[in-house]
Amino acid sequence: MKAPKFSYVRADSVEHALELLDKHGDDARILAGGQSLMPTLNMRLSQPEILIDINRLNELKGISLDGDTVVIGALTRHVEVLNSDIVSAHLPLVTEAMPYVAHVAIRNRGTIGGSIALSDPAAEMPACALALGATLVVQNSGGKREIPAEQFFHGLYETARAENELLVEIRFPSQKKDNVSVFMELSRRHGDYAIAGICAYGKVTGETIDDMRLVYFASEDRPVIGEHAIAALNGHAWSEETKDAVSAALENDLDPMANLNGSAAMKLHLQKVLTGRAMDTAVSRAGGTL
Ligand SMILES: Cc1cc2nc3c(=O)[nH]c(=O)nc-3n(C[C@H](O)[C@H](O)[C@H](O)COP(=O)(O)OP(=O)(O)OC[C@H]3O[C@@H](n4cnc5c(N)ncnc54)[C@H](O)[C@@H]3O)c2cc1C
Incomplete structure (x- = not known):
């Protein structure tokens, strides 16, 4: 499909872009890399009156x-x-x-x-x-x-x-010196959007997890902090018992959206699997044994 008609302005300064945003409000869209915006226009999922190109800024x-x-x-x-x-x-x-x-x-x-x-x-x-x-x-x-x-x-x-x-x-x-981080996701093909994903960031002392933050994406309508999972994790040694407790707690954090990639139950299962793998990796990166 072809995009609907729109006007195009190349902003020559941030102030110019802001002036245009003030004038056109929701009828305007910022054009950055265009990698999401242009397909959306071509599929007519969005019909802005004007694109404000910020690429020269x-x-x-x-x-x-x-x-x-x-x-x-x-x-x-x-x-x-x-x-x-x-x-x-x-x-x-x-x-x-x-x-x-x-x-x-x-x-x-x-x-x-x-x-x-x-x-x-x-x-x-x-x-x-x-x-x-x-x-x-x-x-x-x-x-x-x-x-x-x-x-x-x-x-x-x-x-x-x-x-x-x-x-x-x-x-x-900046990442704190004694912290570790782990990123993992599962997708059908490399480069596709994730069907389950986790970011883990925090401290591991020996094998004890300390002040770890778990963020899940590709589940809810936005990335979410796994508050219950974190509570079941922090202050505990990483063990099969802790893994089970974190998995159970995660059910109180996530209610994944089902879509063509899988059911809510399957996505929750994948997030549990990723949590286990991410913490195995965090402990290993921190120099602990598994
Ligand atoms: C086939 C395909 C696969 C993809 N897979 C992934 C993936 O796996 N993971 C992933 O994260 N992304 C993926 N993307 C999206 C890609 O990362 C885009 O680059 C990104 O989402 C949008 O960046 P952009 O600079 O192209 O923004 P644009 O397409 O130019 O803009 C996107 C939206 O953000 C607004 N916008 C852009 N910049 C600003 C700004 N500075 N201030 C205010 N509003 C702004 C625009 O108005 C528009 O509404 C994929 C895209 C395609 C086409």
Whole structure:
């Protein structure tokens, strides 16, 4: 199919983009990498009046270190995040997750900001942002505001970003020195959206799990923190008994959406399997024995 008619404006500054967002509100869409937006238009799932192209806005690109915070511009391409030495040194979870984001051609154009602004429940970057306690910085013509990841993802393709706000950067706290992180997902083919996925981030002392955060994606309408599973995990040695307790607790955290990829029961089962594998890996990465 062909996209419906729309106007196109190439923004020549952030201020210009914000002016256009103020003027057109929900009738406008930001065009970043276009890897999700263009298929959506072509399938006529969305019919905006105007696209605001931000691709020439260099101030929205790049990765830098600000003290203990890794700052990633919203327009930074997935491939740049994947190949960044700063990201691999300070956010190994993101480096581990990035090869699972679509395929090479899509990662060459798609942006981390587009992925987080879109908020697909099966996407990897929103889950990483939640697991690592990132802050999303949005801006409108009145200024910037910071939104913790915990408050950003509201539901299926819904976020706390107002329609006149541009996501400008993502601020990730660097991984703490004595923490470990693990990313895992299951999909039908490599590069497909996940049918179950987990980000684990925290501390393992010997074989005891300490202050571990578990974030699940591709289950609910947004990435979720497995509060009950975490409560059953932290402070315990990683053992078959703990694994069973965490699996049982996870049933209180997740009520997966059934779709063409599988039933709710199958997806819950897969998340339990991933939790076990992720914690085995976390203990092993922390230098413990299994
Ligand atoms: C075949 C295929 C497979 C894919 N598989 C995966 C996958 O496994 N995992 C995954 O995570 N993604 C996957 N994607 C999506 C891909 O990662 C996209 O790049 C990403 O979702 C959107 O990034 P983008 O820069 O292309 O955004 P665009 O398509 O340009 O925009 C997406 C949406 O976000 C808005 N937006 C973009 N940037 C901003 C901003 N800075 N501020 C405010 N709003 C903004 C747009 O208006 C639009 O509504 C896949 C895509 C395809 C086509």
